[in-house]
Amino acid sequence: MRFAAQKGTKDILPADIYKWHKAEKVFAGVCHDFGYEEIRIPTFEQTDLFARGVGDTTDVVTKEMYTFNDKGGRSITLRPEGTAGVVRSYIENGMGSLPSPVRMFYNITAFRYENVQKGRMREFHQFGLEAFGSEGPAIDAEIISIVDIFFKKIGLKSIKLCINSIGCPACRKKYNEILKDYFRPHVSGMCEDCRTRFERNPLRMIDCKIDGEKEIVKSAPRLIDYLCDDCKAHFEGLKANLDAVGIRYEIDPNIVRGLDYYTRTVFEFVSENVGTQGTICGGGRYDGLVENCGGAATPGIGFAMGVERLLMEAEAQGIVFDKNDSVRIYIAGMSEAAGAKIAKLCYDLRLEGIGCETDLMKRSFKAQMKYAGKSGIPFLAVIGDDELASGEVKVKNMATGEETPVRLDGFVEYCKGNIV
Numbered sequence: 001m002r003f004a005a006q007k008g009t010k011d012i013l014p015a016d017i018y019k020w021h022k023a024e025k026v027f028a029g030v031c032h033d034f035g036y037e038e039i040r041i042p043t044f045e046q047t048d049l050f051a052r053g054v055g056d057t058t059d060v061v062t063k064e065m066y067t068f069n070d071k072g073g074r075s076i077t078l079r080p081e082g083t084a085g086v087v088r089s090y091i092e093n094g095m096g097s098l099p100s101p102v103r104m105f106y107n108i109t110a111f112r113y114e115n116v117q118k119g120r121m122r123e124f125h126q127f128g129l130e131a132f133g134s135e136g137p138a139i140d141a142e143i144i145s146i147v148d149i150f151f152k153k154i155g156l157k158s159i160k161l162c163i164n165s166i167g168c169p170a171c172r173k174k175y176n177e178i179l180k181d182y183f184r185p186h187v188s189g190m191c192e193d194c195r196t197r198f199e200r201n202p203l204r205m206i207d208c209k210i211d212g213e214k215e216i217v218k219s220a221p222r223l224i225d226y227l228c229d230d231c232k233a234h235f236e237g238l239k240a241n242l243d244a245v246g247i248r249y250e251i252d253p254n255i256v257r258g259l260d261y262y263t264r265t266v267f268e269f270v271s272e273n274v275g276t277q278g279t280i281c282g283g284g285r286y287d288g289l290v291e292n293c294g295g296a297a298t299p300g301i302g303f304a305m306g307v308e309r310l311l312m313e314a315e316a317q318g319i320v321f322d323k324n325d326s327v328r329i330y331i332a333g334m335s336e337a338a339g340a341k342i343a344k345l346c347y348d349l350r351l352e353g354i355g356c357e358t359d360l361m362k363r364s365f366k367a368q369m370k371y372a373g374k375s376g377i378p379f380l381a382v383i384g385d386d387e388l389a390s391g392e393v394k395v396k397n398m399a400t401g402e403e404t405p406v407r408l409d410g411f412v413e414y415c416k417g418n419i420v
């Protein structure tokens, strides 16, 4: 019997993990620089939370959720995204009483039953953040600059930022009527989903993956032209804040985002490279969400970034990440007696935080040399009976070939000062 990873899931192998570690570290570092702390939320929640928190007219909730009954008969869903869980936690833990804005970032797996394609998985990873309590638009621009700075620190270039405003419930109500009048003569020829959306949430017709490319959808009235004065001022404020720090953007009136709870600012960072799965990061404001999930009325904003798509883009742009080079020295043994000494040296080195390796495979001396050469470990020492007798060992720099004699009783000290 052979087992295989489930469709849409992937192992991240030790040979590739350094890229993930790098991205995770840089993301956490940038978030910390903006005053965000990490939150870790559970992998599964009560199904209703997502119906409320993501929106029951979204594709995510209507088609993509991993939902099951547990042995206690509860309906459980594997999180398809992070915002709903963070909002639940914010309310449940009374974080509304903390000084505002309350800012959190996360690094999570997410689960969606999707048509698997390149950059579209069933289990995938997201970096994201949420900020509660600030009405913006300064914070809207600030979270966009978190993504911008993160991309810069990773080395990514030319990723397009698209922004839009989808207004508040008041402008959306007015707009939905305008949109319904516009689509009414055409709706019978549209896809089944759009016919439902027409009744329940016409705005989502703009985002349709089937009809979205049709002229009738493309030339539909645009919400951005029907914003109320407050929403208009908010959008102008966002643009001014982005201009002030020199972040370039395009206005894309067709971004409505996949999730129901967005208000006002919505944005996406889009690559040209990743084929049809080009959206690396999406986010926006959700001023009604906390209240909708049972908390006090609290403005909020956040984004989520697909880590697989991020790394695909980094690869397409030829970005090389530093590999883990913790192991600094290989200590080869030439005799049995040397084995005990090497074990002790390795122990002492590791205690000092200096990574080292020695033979665990009973390899011949020649095979140890071959292994050390192939491994890319930057320094090498060989210990045999001669070295034990003289109390001195040569430490070889594998890149330059240079050899330095080192006293065995000062070996750890030498390594501390010279090979890390």
Ligand code: ATP
Pocket: 081, 112, 114, 119, 120, 121, 122, 123, 124, 125, 126, 257, 258, 259, 277, 279, 280, 281, 282, 283, 304, 305, 306, 307, 308, 309
């Ligand atoms: P798409 O339009 O590509 O389906 P979405 O609007 O469903 O994206 P969001 O819910 O906004 O995506 O999630 C934020 C980010 O997470 C996306 O921009 C993308 O980078 C990533 N993402 C979403 N779904 C997947 C998936 N199935 N596999 C890999 N990454 C994903």
Ligand code: MG
Pocket: 059, 258
């Ligand atoms: Mg999707």
